[in-house]
Amino acid sequence: MELTKSPGLSRKQGASGSRSRHRRRLRARRWAGWLFALPALAFYAVFNARPVLLSIQYSFYDWDGVGASTWVGLKNYSEVFTDSEQLNSLLHAFYLILFFTVLPVLLALITASVLRQLQGRFTGALARTLLFLPQIIPGAAAGVAWMWMYSDNGVVNQLLRAIGLDGLARPWLGDFAWALTAVGFIGTWLSTGLCTMLLLAGIGKIDGSLYEAARIDGAGPLRQFWAVTLPGLRNEIGVCVTITIIAALASFDVVYLATQGGPGTQTMVPGVAVYNLAFNDNRLGAASALAVVLTLIVIAVIAPLQRLFREK
């Protein structure tokens, strides 16, 4: 959205030329900029802004999606916070952050640090490819694949039985206590590769002389990691955290394919709940209200993080 500007130039003009002429020229330039952005803005307005505004409008109505609608004020919103099913779906979304964000970022930090040593070699390329593979597989396909792996005779249970942990083997996605965690690990598998690639790129940008200086000062690999790698990756970690938290809070495809929110409502997340309300229950208003609340929550979580990870 930000238009490129040249602060140096305008400051000089503001000091010498007449203020009004400067302002006029600035304004003209500003409108010219808008003209270039117009096609994109039009698309944005039609395909992004309009649906968002319509959702906000629908959220105040009781509407089945086709017939007549009735204005219900804030009723749909109060339902989001009083209906235990919708409220729980929001809590589940926050639990998923642990698996979509915390675990992948930690794993990616370790992997990226290790891979830094392997860079350029064949094994490094192979490791990077394998790690990034989950990223090019659609979430929906991953959901189906994991359904098989988690099934009673799937790979996960076969492994557990092979090492003598028969007691732990179970139909994971149908298990009341473990389903949400099982779904969470699919998210970990999906996000880790992306985070690793981002962090690896970030490490590549860190000035090599910093590591050299640290080594000369007697810093071991661990100390190098804390003093050089971690501070240098501040931006990239910010990006990882932002993307994966949004993926966790707004998750839909993986959960819908793997469990559809079941058993019971153990893995119900807001995305699936919105879908159910809108397309199964034909309650567009209630669905829109939950979607709006979810959007606000995502913004409320992401905005402070942006500030935190911003480069000083």
Added chain:
Amino acid sequence: MLAHSTTSPARSATGAVGKRRRASLVAVAAGSALVTLAACSGPGSRSGSSADATPTAVNTAVANTPTTLTLFSAAGLEAYEQDLADAFQRKYPKIKVKLRVESDNNFNTVLPRVLASDSAPDIVQPYDLRGGVKDGLLTNLDAYDKAYGWSDKVPASALAPGRVSNGVVGSGPLYQAGGSAGPLTGVFYNKKLAAKVGMKTPPRSIGELEAVMAKAKKSGITPIVASNQDGLIGHLYNLLLGDYMGAQELSDLVYRKPGATLQTPAAVQATKTLHKWIKAGYFASDVNALNQEASYGKFTGGKGLFFFQGSWITQTLDKNFKGKYGVFPMPPAKKGGMYAGMTNNTLAFSIAARSKKKDAAGLFLNFLTTPEAAKIAVGNGYAALTPGADSKAEPSLSGTLTKQIQTGYAAIAADNGFDSWLQNSAPEVNTKLTQQLQLLVSGKVTPTAMVKTLQSTYADALKSN
């Protein structure tokens, strides 16, 4: 949905100019939001379709006017509906019937939107008849009924589910019409395993069925194949509800007859029976993690004795398994009691209110009342009550699958035992039932609490529309 751009240095260095610009942007956005909100009073206000939803003058002499009808179909029914279309075209070569196919998963979801669109199909089998009527999406067929005389040709019980009046199904104006054919929902069984446990005749009561399952369990055979990730234990649950409540009482509930309730001792007893079978280990332990596709594989793979399903599965099950399974109707609660089972009229269709070829579509509906159409339904795994059919035949474990389907269907018909799925009473009940059945399997809800939850969901749904 969200414009999440990564933090770039250019972005973080926001000056005063940037702030002002942002403020004006917000103003523009807020302004357009207000305009949008003010422009229309509420969503869906435009819905009253311009087309005539209640035709009075009907032209039955349309067979020689060339035209093309569109039939909106779900993928699972494509083969069957294509057969109907082909037969119709053979009889009326001037009128073409084109299928427009949507995947099974999406069919129910997109149907109301497709019917409300400018390119609405002409003929459709509505999933939610009551909702379609409420939103003015379907044509009132009373004038066609009078012109073609369907009420005289077709049994009243077959047309009743197509009538809607004031949000209650079963009487009033006709919206869905045709012949009479439908699936048999009952007990499919693996012939080899049935022989192993010594089942020689179909069980004649729930008690006898239970005895067979107990025997199977003892000899290491899983008694029931089912999938419950998608809540399809619901087929068995509905059969039990029909058995204990009686077909009429379950139908009243589904069709929203005033005063109908699920909060009855009979419904609780049905739920307790299912609960007992769960606790006895009659289902595989991973039933909550299985979907329908996987359960088909388990049944044809010989992983269980019984499969409570509808005869539509005969079109999908592995063809190599043909001849290795059979079906009998769900036995009555007590020996000598009444048969009950869910069905829906698969030979009755509706005409979209926005269709511009209603008269030609009416001719298609009339074709569905003919014996030729009934024959096509039978050929596709459905049962039809054809005059002269042996309606006294007792269900047995011998004979072909098609024969078994026909006799099972006839046995239920003879007891006036056709009812419908509880989840058809309201979309919200459908969503809730799946969850409650999963909770019941996990032991997280008692039968009494489950019935109470379902009843309150039902009552809420009735209140809201």
